Amino acid sequence: MTTTASAKRYAVIGGGLSGIGAAFALHRAGHTVELLEQDAVLGGRCGFDSLGGRPIMMGGKNIGRRYTELRAFIADSGERAYEPFGINSSQIVDGELVTLDNPGVAGFLRHLLRMGSPIDAARLLYYGARVRFDESNRYLGSDCFGKAESATLDARFGADFCRSVLRPLTVRLNAAEPGEVYLGALGVGLGMVQDRYDQLVDGMQPVLDWFAAQVPVRLGTRVDRIVARDGRVIGLDLAENGRAAEFSAYDGVVLAIPAHAAAVLLEPVVPALSKTLNEVAYHPSTVAVVHYEQPFFGSDVRSIAFDSGPCSAAGVYGVNDLDIVRYTFSGRDARPIPDALLLAQWIDDAEARVRGCLDRPAISRVRTETRSWAAAHCAYLPDHTGFRARLREQLDSVAGLQLAGDYLLGAQLEACYRSGIAAATALTA
The missing domain is CATH 3.90.660.10 (Polyamine Oxidase; Chain A, domain 2)
Known part of the structure; x- marks a missing residue:
């Protein structure tokens, strides 16, 4: 990093991959940045833990071959060994174990027709093709899925098809039933199943240790208040390691935490933005x-x-x-x-x-x-495009503030990391 005369001091709130993406992008742009995390470890919902002394990840750990930004970040940390995680995909359907092991297009089509009607199969194949041939459709807010009608998946697909084909996607990515996920989010799930996955042989912890050596990280730090004056963020009230909160000055802030947590901090500063964020399920x-x-x-x-x-x-x-x-x-x-x-x-x-x-x-x-x-x-919203437009309009009312997180581009690790990069870019534009 080369610090320039125009360098500013920024804070990123949240130590998950969204926050790490934002902090690393600001750092590489030559700015002074601090990452603030209230927990004792980085990683957010990656869920670092140990099993009999062996480091494990309770949350997201698989890295898609199409995760270009996240893989570039990992490569910056040094040479890392991956192992393929292309495990056999099996599921229970009406009490029977059904296994799909690289079935090819014809085999996959037969599987879809077995699980639902020809209309269901044709509709899913259409959406799958839109994702396969346009990378942007793997993320929320794309032209194709952003314009999709705001119906839940069970309103567009048959009950058997939802239960046997779509539910494994929605409960994995959204912890939600097909009746709780909207058509505009389907591209994210289809992008997930069209990718192939690896995992780091030594896990993500060595990468995070390298990151913490590049960017100042303040663990055990709670943000009590965003401080704004004359329509601009000027700093934060921070309580570190149980001590009383103290003011720290910053030129800008990225909130890289879940929507409901961001809403709490924003309610005294931008009530309309807080209300919009509370809509996210x-x-x-x-x-x-x-x-x-x-x-x-x-x-x-x-x-x-x-x-x-x-x-x-x-x-x-x-x-x-x-x-x-x-x-x-x-x-x-x-x-x-x-x-x-x-x-x-x-x-x-x-x-x-x-x-x-x-x-x-x-x-x-x-x-x-x-x-x-x-x-x-x-689980997102019926009209994600409209939601994003309202966020942008409300963010414009306060300078020096940007958002990152799983509710913007998608829940997959790559989407979270990319949302951090986008927030850093917008903050410094």
């Missing part, structure tokens, strides 16, 4: 990572999506970790967040369902780690 999700005494899955089936119940999916943690299983509990049946007793029952039931599908005997558990998020996934 979020849904809870719970993850359990279980280490077994011996391999639980096999090489033929390594992940299963369920069509009902609180457990939406179960699969191996890594391509070679057949003895470590990650259970995800999301969707309507996984609400509200369970207490410890109910979660233990959910894990028992999910394990029994997987064993029944794979015809496996009972295998003893070595250890289990769990994590719940009250607002894990964003």
Whole structure:
């Protein structure tokens, strides 16, 4: 980084990938920037934890081959080894295990026709082609999907098709049912299934450690208030490590936190913007990572999506970790967040369902780690294009303020990181 005479001092609130993207872009542009995170670690909903001393990620960890901006950031941190995560895709449909292992176009079409009507299949293939041949349609607010009618998916597709084809997408990406996700967000889900994925052999932590050596990071720091004067942000009231809040001056701020959290900070400053952000729906999700005494899955089936119940999916943690299983509990049946007793029952039931599908005997558990998020996934809005237009108009009323997060471009890691870059660019324009 080369500091110039025009360099300014910025703050980025939020240590997830949106905030990291914004802070790194500001840093590379030659500005002084501080990243403020109220938790004790970076990573946000990546959910860093450990399983018997082994670092694991309870949240998002798979990196798509089309994640160009995120992969460029990772490459800047040094040489990192990836391992493919192209695991077999299986799901339960009416009690039967159905596996799609690189079926090709013809095989995929047969699968769609089996799961719904020809109209359902044709409609999904049309939208899938729009995503495949136009990269912008992988993100919210594209010309194609931004102009889509504001109907929920269950209003455009048949009930069986929603349950067997669309629900595995929506509960994974939005923790929501097809009746809670709008057609304008479908491109994000289709972009997800059209990509291929890798994961970092050593995880994301070494990358974040490198980042924290480049950009000042203040962990355990709570933002109590955004301070504005004469229509411009001039700083923040910060409470660090439990101490009383003190004012810190900044030339601009990026709010890279979930929409509802940003709304709380913005209500005294820009009430209209706060009200708009509160329109965004979020849904809870719970993850359990279980280490077994011996391999639980096999090489033929390594992940299963369920069509009902609180457990939406179960699969191996890594391509070679057949003895470590990650259970995800999301969707309507996984609400509200369970207490410890109910979660233990959910894990028992999910394990029994997987064993029944794979015809496996009972295998003893070595250890289990769990994590719940009250607002894990964003379900977006009926009219995302109109929502974004209102955000821009309301942001214009306060200079030195920009937004980043999963509610702008999408929930996938690349979309979050790109939203941070866009916020940094707008802040310095």
